Amino acid sequence: MAKETALVTGASRGIGRATALRLSAAYDIVAVARSESELKSLKGEIEIGGGVCRTIALDIADEKAVTAALRGLEVDVLVNNAGVATMKPFLELTSAEWHNMVNVNFNALYYVTHALIHGMVERKRGFIVTIGSLAGRNSFVGGSCYSATKHAVNGFSESLMLEVRDANVRVAVVMPGSVETSLTPSSGDQSWKMTSNQIADAVWYLISQPDSVLVSRIEMRPSKAPRHR
Numbered sequence: 001m002a003k004e005t006a007l008v009t010g011a012s013r014g015i016g017r018a019t020a021l022r023l024s025a026a027y028d029i030v031a032v033a034r035s036e037s038e039l040k041s042l043k044g045e046i047e048i049g050g051g052v053c054r055t056i057a058l059d060i061a062d063e064k065a066v067t068a069a070l071r072g073l074e075v076d077v078l079v080n081n082a083g084v085a086t087m088k089p090f091l092e093l094t095s096a097e098w099h100n101m102v103n104v105n106f107n108a109l110y111y112v113t114h115a116l117i118h119g120m121v122e123r124k125r126g127f128i129v130t131i132g133s134l135a136g137r138n139s140f141v142g143g144s145c146y147s148a149t150k151h152a153v154n155g156f157s158e159s160l161m162l163e164v165r166d167a168n169v170r171v172a173v174v175m176p177g178s179v180e181t182s183l184t185p186s187s188g189d190q191s192w193k194m195t196s197n198q199i200a201d202a203v204w205y206l207i208s209q210p211d212s213v214l215v216s217r218i219e220m221r222p223s224k225a226p227r228h229r
């Protein structure tokens with residue numbers, strides 16, 4: 001029997017790459033990001049494990065490019081993972097940094113989800129997981145835009161969840177705290193952070209629930225704050 005398909009944005013590294021690998025035993029993967037060489041490396045690793053991976057090199061902040069690239073794709077699981085973070089005091093934040101975060105973390109949710117959700121509703125089957133953040137309910141210095149986009153992720157995800165659940169399309173959000181990735185510059189011991197694989201396991205947990213169950217939000221954080229490690 002043919003496998004179902006899972007599309008993961010931001011699959012070139014970090015949480016998205018780990019999620020694509022985690023899902024590849026059960027799903028054919030469509031891996032989306034801008035970095036072709038990193039996508040190629042992911043495809044190779046999935047194929048060595050016996051899986052199937054199609055790569056799409058795409059800037060998800062480009063609405064026309066997204067619409068053209070995803071047209072006609074039948075996707076059973078969408079993982080909206082791609083994100084960018086520039087943590088800076090608002091007074092120092094440039095207009096370009098602001099717009100990049102809003103475009104990738106928030107506007108692209110419309111472009112990618114809209115391209116795929118109609119098919120899910122017609123087939124009466126689908127799962128949409130968005131990677132939000134604990135920044136989606138916490139405020140912090142340097143987070144005026146990033147935190148705002150992640151608050152928006154929660155509003156988007158929870159409203160959409162209520163709109164499409166009767167069509168058997170389940171929508172959920174994963175809100176991690178600190179994960180060891182290249183999202184923001186960091187130095188020193190990072191071993192107290194969660195790993196990308198642990199977030200990938202949470203995505204797997206959500207989508208492997210029975211059809212009659214919808215776990216719509218997961219909050220997760222390192223078990224100890226860095227000062228206690």
Ligand SMILES: NC(=O)c1ccc[n+]([C@@H]2O[C@H](COP(=O)([O-])OP(=O)(O)OC[C@H]3O[C@@H](n4cnc5c(N)ncnc54)[C@H](OP(=O)(O)O)[C@@H]3O)[C@@H](O)[C@H]2O)c1
Pocket residue numbers: 009010011012013014015016032033034035036038058059060061081082083084085104131132133134175176177178179180181182183184
């Ligand atoms: N790391 C953390 O502590 C943490 C905590 C909470 C939530 N998160 C969230 O987790 C998600 C993944 O972040 P990460 O930590 O794994 O970061 P990462 O390692 O920097 O990966 C970010 C991914 O997003 C992709 N991306 C960025 N801009 C893109 C664009 N315009 N078009 C297409 N893809 C784009 C990147 O691919 P290309 O550069 O190849 O395009 C990359 O694959 C984000 O939504 C982030 O906000 C992270």
